[in-house]
Amino acid sequence: MTAATPDTVRPVRRHGGLRAAARVRVLARIEGRRLLARPTVLAGAGLSLLTMVTLTRTTAPVLNRDDTTASAALLVLAAATLLATNAAALRSRRRATDELLASMPTPPRVRTLASLCSVAGVVALAGLLGGAFLLWRLAADPVTAPDPFELLTGPALVALGGCLGVALARWAPSVTVAPVVVVGLAALEFSVNLLIGGSEYGGRVKWLAPFVGQHGVARELLIRPTGWHLAYLVALVAVLGCVALLRHPATRPTIATAGAAVLVLLLAGGAQLRPLDPAQDPNALAAELTAAAAQDCEQRDDVTYCALPGYEPWVDRWAATVEPVLARLPERARPRPLTVRQDFLGTRLESLADHGGPGTAAEPTHSEVRPGLWRGRNAGEGAYQFGLALGVAALAVGLSPDGALSPADALPGQVGEGLQACTPAGQARSVVALWLAGQTSERSAEYLRNEVERQGGTTAPATGTPAPEIYFARPAAHPIGALNFGGWEAAVAVQLLRQAPDHIAGLVDRHWDTLSDPATTTDEALALLGADYPAPGRPPADVRGPGSTEAGSSGTDWRLVACP
Amino acid sequence: MPVTPRQALRLVRPLAPAISWAPIAPAGGLALLLVWLRAQDAYSGPEELIVALRAAAILLAVAAAFALDDAAAGTTASTPSPLLLRRTVRVALVALPTTALWAGALWLAARKPLPEPSSLPVALLSLELATIIMITLALAAAVIRWGDSNSGGLAASSALLGLTVLTWLIPEGVRPWVYPGEPQWAAAHRWWAVALIASLAWFVWAGLDPRRRRRPQGPAGGGLGTGRRTRQTTGSGAPVQGPACREARQRAHFRP
Numbered sequence: 001m002t003a004a005t006p007d008t009v010r011p012v013r014r015h016g017g018l019r020a021a022a023r024v025r026v027l028a029r030i031e032g033r034r035l036l037a038r039p040t041v042l043a044g045a046g047l048s049l050l051t052m053v054t055l056t057r058t059t060a061p062v063l064n065r066d067d068t069t070a071s072a073a074l075l076v077l078a079a080a081t082l083l084a085t086n087a088a089a090l091r092s093r094r095r096a097t098d099e100l101l102a103s104m105p106t107p108p109r110v111r112t113l114a115s116l117c118s119v120a121g122v123v124a125l126a127g128l129l130g131g132a133f134l135l136w137r138l139a140a141d142p143v144t145a146p147d148p149f150e151l152l153t154g155p156a157l158v159a160l161g162g163c164l165g166v167a168l169a170r171w172a173p174s175v176t177v178a179p180v181v182v183v184g185l186a187a188l189e190f191s192v193n194l195l196i197g198g199s200e201y202g203g204r205v206k207w208l209a210p211f212v213g214q215h216g217v218a219r220e221l222l223i224r225p226t227g228w229h230l231a232y233l234v235a236l237v238a239v240l241g242c243v244a245l246l247r248h249p250a251t252r253p254t255i256a257t258a259g260a261a262v263l264v265l266l267l268a269g270g271a272q273l274r275p276l277d278p279a280q281d282p283n284a285l286a287a288e289l290t291a292a293a294a295q296d297c298e299q300r301d302d303v304t305y306c307a308l309p310g311y312e313p314w315v316d317r318w319a320a321t322v323e324p325v326l327a328r329l330p331e332r333a334r335p336r337p338l339t340v341r342q343d344f345l346g347t348r349l350e351s352l353a354d355h356g357g358p359g360t361a362a363e364p365t366h367s368e369v370r371p372g373l374w375r376g377r378n379a380g381e382g383a384y385q386f387g388l389a390l391g392v393a394a395l396a397v398g399l400s401p402d403g404a405l406s407p408a409d410a411l412p413g414q415v416g417e418g419l420q421a422c423t424p425a426g427q428a429r430s431v432v433a434l435w436l437a438g439q440t441s442e443r444s445a446e447y448l449r450n451e452v453e454r455q456g457g458t459t460a461p462a463t464g465t466p467a468p469e470i471y472f473a474r475p476a477a478h479p480i481g482a483l484n485f486g487g488w489e490a491a492v493a494v495q496l497l498r499q500a501p502d503h504i505a506g507l508v509d510r511h512w513d514t515l516s517d518p519a520t521t522t523d524e525a526l527a528l529l530g531a532d533y534p535a536p537g538r539p540p541a542d543v544r545g546p547g548s549t550e551a552g553s554s555g556t557d558w559r560l561v562a563c564p
Numbered sequence: 565m566p567v568t569p570r571q572a573l574r575l576v577r578p579l580a581p582a583i584s585w586a587p588i589a590p591a592g593g594l595a596l597l598l599v600w601l602r603a604q605d606a607y608s609g610p611e612e613l614i615v616a617l618r619a620a621a622i623l624l625a626v627a628a629a630f631a632l633d634d635a636a637a638g639t640t641a642s643t644p645s646p647l648l649l650r651r652t653v654r655v656a657l658v659a660l661p662t663t664a665l666w667a668g669a670l671w672l673a674a675r676k677p678l679p680e681p682s683s684l685p686v687a688l689l690s691l692e693l694a695t696i697i698m699i700t701l702a703l704a705a706a707v708i709r710w711g712d713s714n715s716g717g718l719a720a721s722s723a724l725l726g727l728t729v730l731t732w733l734i735p736e737g738v739r740p741w742v743y744p745g746e747p748q749w750a751a752a753h754r755w756w757a758v759a760l761i762a763s764l765a766w767f768v769w770a771g772l773d774p775r776r777r778r779r780p781q782g783p784a785g786g787g788l789g790t791g792r793r794t795r796q797t798t799g800s801g802a803p804v805q806g807p808a809c810r811e812a813r814q815r816a817h818f819r820p
Contacts, residue, residue: 040722047729054733076729083722094714176587179626179721184594187619191601 044080425486
């Protein structure tokens with residue numbers, strides 16, 4: 001046995017700071033490694049990755065939206081990290097080893113600091129996941145550019161979750177607290193994003209929540225204080241870390257850090273809540289961007305393509321969908337001049353002056369098809385191609401976008417919101433438009449077939465009419481979204497798709513004037529095209545012709561009348 | 565030996581203070597607040613109310629997940645009451661405030677006037693709540709059976725949150741979170757009922773007392789050194805540790 005002599009004992013006080021830092025480093029490394037191996041964190045990482053893929057697999061990469069999607073998906077990992085760090089920080093309590101640890105040379109404060117530092121590994125994992133997702137999207141013909149602050153928000157959220165878990169473990173040392181806090185925070189996120197901050201431009205208070213989504217509004221029209229929000233999150237992480245440390249006797253560095261973090265928190269929080277400049281009106285911004293797109297249009301054959309800044313690579317895709325429709329149309333029926341002009345239709349616009357309700361973009365004209373800010377990919381590509389092609393086909397057969405929806409002042413009684421929508425159901429031109437859109441590509445045809453199968457059996461029981469309704473959204477449609485093209489008409493179009501396209505195109509060419517006439521019924525179109533209603537059954541005679549119904553399938557939303 | 569209701573009632577008194585009641589009040593309060601906020605929102609319809617009620621159900625399940633946690637599992641394993649009975653009494657005790665809170669949430673939701681054809685599917689939403697809670701309890705029972713007798717709640721509530729995210733991500737046609745009027749509404753609730761029965765069966769199976777330690781071979785049928793060494797477990801199936809381990813050894817040593 002050897003006794004410790006004054007020479008062998010290290011002067012603890014002289015190197016106390018350094019040794020404490022070394023102890024924190026060692027403990028943090030061990031805790032960090034254990035944290036990364038915890039099933040909760042691994043499951044959270046897997047679910048985050050799955051969320052990223054699920055949310056984006058059917059849409060083409062738009063990087064200024066994908067960056068926010070990555071952060072949203074990392075919320076799952078943040079929640080998992082909260083649970084895992086809380087459980088790790090409560091390990092000694094759960095296993096009744098607090099007394100044992102009290103006899104160790106490492107004080108509780110160092111263990112808390114190590115627990116906080118151990119989150120760094122999961123934050124790095126979050127960064128890797130976000131980076132991998134971005135690389136995956138970059139490899140698939142992306143448009144626009146990501147915001148670096150948005151990309152860093154995801155890892156910051158994970159750090160926030162980790163530090164909150166440690167702080168909860170120190171101040172509310174019970175394993176029952178963290179799961180309830182996670183669900184509570186999820187509910188808070190949901191409420192703040194969708195209820196309190198429902199108005200995109202008026203509700204700035206939502207920026208005090210850890211994550212703020214885009215809610216389908218075009219990123220180009222949003223004024224997102226992403227830099228301030230990242231500073232706010234980093235300050236919040238520091239504040240929570242200090243709160244955890246303040247459970248132990250306070251030290252000067254902790255108090256100083258806490259003070260500085262609170263200062264940054266207030267500054268960044270205040271900057272986020274600052275009211276917007278009325279000059280930053282989103283409608284004016286939309287008009288400005290659309291005008292910029294108009295100045296940089298590309299002419300291909302008889303069609304002009306105008307993409308918004310950053311979306312130019314999509315012109316090739318639009319042309320690949322529009323040209324097959326034009327190729328099947330008789331020369332005299334091609335809409336001239338035809339412009340494919342990208343704009344903000346389909347995204348919610350609000351005015352700063354009146355941010356209570358949705359605004360509207362400029363009405364589409366008779367010679368324009370207006371694709372929005374998304375493009376389908378993989379399983380969503382068929383729907384996108386079909387929608388764009390249907391926009392062109394609808395123009396060709398004379399279904400003007402401004403007839404889609406109009407005020408129903410003249411209608412008796414209370415009809416929903418006082419609107420009437422027109423429907424080409426029962427008209428021959430509906431069959432022609434659907435066939436033209438479906439024959440664009442195999443994916444487009446497949447989409448039509450699937451939709452007929454999915455929606456084909458829909459009836460309108462509220463009105464007693466057995467006419468099946470089938471709704472398709474045209475890119476150039478009114479914000480109401482979709483038109484009822486008629487279930488029977490869609491089924492006939494699917495039947496026509498099974499025949500040789502050249503043969504049907506020849507018949508369409510020969511009888512174009514009759515087929516595009518609003519007065520021609522579906523029955524007459526069948527005779528001209530040599531087709532019949534698909535088995536089994538035929539529609540009753542009273543629903544074959546164009547007419548009007550009291551309401552759509554939703555019951556009370558609007559009144560359907562035959563399109564002029 | 566058959567269990568009498570009297571036996572179960574006698575267990576209420578010792579088991580009530582052993583249950584983790586702490587999460588029920590905050591989770592319940594938050595659940596009621598969520599539903600109330602949604603009911604107050606003029607723009608929310610039946611679907612939004614159903615979302616709030618489902619969030620409330622998950623909150624109540626998270627709180628109920630801790631019902632089976634038992635720090636004294638090693639000690640209570642040696643009591644004559646079967647494990648399944650003790651667990652059933654625990655669940656029944658937790659079910660009382662949970663049912664009251666759920667009824668409160670439904671009452672708050674029902675106060676909101678809905679458009680004429682719509683109504684709140686109270687029975688089927690209650691089926692969803694029962695299934696969510698039963699799945700959580702079955703998960704907790706599984707964790708306790710193969711792991712730590714005091715970590716079932718934490719693991720089960722974490723797993724429940726993961727399952728919620730996972731089921732939200734699966735394709736629309738097979739997603740369990742459907743709304744009235746959707747074609748899958750009836751079929752989805754048949755699956756909810758199947759999941760309830762399956763989780764209940766799992767809960768019962770996990771609550772059966774583990775197989776008794778094999779009796780040592782030999783004429784006397786006991787005594788140390790006469791039988792094979794087997795893994796000692798508590799009544800909950802978890803390995804015996806600490807004082808319970810000593811107690812189990814003593815019992816083995818003094819077996820008549």
